[in-house]
Amino acid sequence: MYAIGIDVGGTSIKWGLVSKDGKVLATDFIQSRKDEDQNLVADKLVYKIDEFLKQQGVERKEIIGIGIGSPGTIDSKEGEVIYTNNLDWQHFPLAKILENRLGLTTKITNDANAATLGEVKFGAGKKYKNVIMLTLGTGVGGGIVIDGKLIEGNKGGGAELGHAVINFESDILCTCGRYGCLEVYASATALIRQTKQAMEANRDSKLWDVVDHDITKVNGKTVWDGYDLNDKTAIEVVNNYIHYLGIGILNYCNIFRPEALILSGGIAKQGDRLVNLLTDYCEKNHYGYGGSAPVKILIAELGYESGIIGAASLVL
Ligand SMILES: [Zn+2]
Missing domain, CATH: 3.30.420.40 (ATPase, nucleotide binding domain)
Structure with missing residues (x-):
């Protein structure tokens, strides 16, 4: 069949x-x-x-x-x-x-819902029945699976995990019409914007070498290359990005207490180091950490x- x-x-x-x-x-x-x-x-x-x-x-x-x-x-x-x-x-x-x-x-x-269910049935979430997925691409997509079932909300309008505000004083407008959504801080688009802003403010950053001094070449990977070079500006951008994404992840851990939270999309290509940085952040800031069930942060496996x-x- x-x-x-x-x-x-x-x-x-x-x-x-x-x-x-x-x-x-x-x-x-x-x-x-x-x-x-x-x-x-x-x-x-x-x-x-x-x-x-x-x-x-x-x-x-x-x-x-x-x-x-x-x-x-x-x-x-x-x-x-x-x-x-x-x-x-x-x-x-x-x-x-x-x-x-x-x-x-x-x-x-x-x-985004379909991709989440796929990861739960056949990918990184195979061992689990309660999973949240965040797709870090042009925007931030979300999917929620509880007890093995997709939670879509009324008329499929729910699970918009990228459109939860994480900074209510933000002046960054989201495509949804509100300011300060997780999407405007944690998408690949957001990371590119953050990288460029940090480069403009730090002319001596090694990030300029990474892109041959052409800021239009900055992509979602650039800052990670700078991070590997131990560049101060790149490390700061990465740490801030982890802080933003970490706030979003912890919000969903506290609401759903999933067994696993899966990351997919362009930024998830950073693999283990993204998982390690986020796991560290979450361990330090977890509600009831040590007492509540921990949430495993994983990278999606199903690919193209x-x-x-x-x-x-x-x-x-
Ligand atoms: Zn939004």
Whole structure:
């Protein structure tokens, strides 16, 4: 038996045939464009997935179901994308359409939720049932799994862990319209901004050598390279970043007391040293530390196929 996992992105919609133990066996995709009519997207997907199953020699009765991870606000009960900015979809009942036209049980959720469930079922969180995931990329995505189940909130509007304010006196505006969200301090975008600001203020920093004296080359890795060179400015930026992210992590530890908190996205590529710095920070600032159950901080394991595996995990 297999599942199909569909990963909706801004430039392509990818899908894969996924085995019961979470292995991706074959994949295909269609291009996605913001100006494309959503009904045409549905027609294309129905046709291409049908063809894909024929090519793979897989019969309908061997498919448990289809899972979809999509950006935006998703009403998982109604099987509908309420709104997604990336593709300009509005009230698009994508899961319902695929279910009716392909005759396969179809579930949909937000892409961050899907990725979290994938990590809990098949990745870094395999040993645990209570897991929080933070994706540190352009923004900060969040997912909550309690007792093995996704917590999505009413009409899928919850689990926006990046949009909890961590500094109410902040003058940094978030995409959500509020100031001082975790996202504006702990995303890769935020770390790049913090790195550039520190470089402007410290002309003698080795960070300038890291980017060949071209500040436009600063990325989410730059400051870590400076950190390796023992550069004072880089160490300060990293410590501040750990402080911001640590506040967010501790808030979620105190609210949910998960067994594990998983980090994914570009910044999570820093691996062990990110985990060690955060674990140190959390141990020093943990509520009831020593008394309460500790939270393991882990790095996501599923990599570039996490979107497909996560989506498939909705039905596996
Ligand atoms: Zn926000």
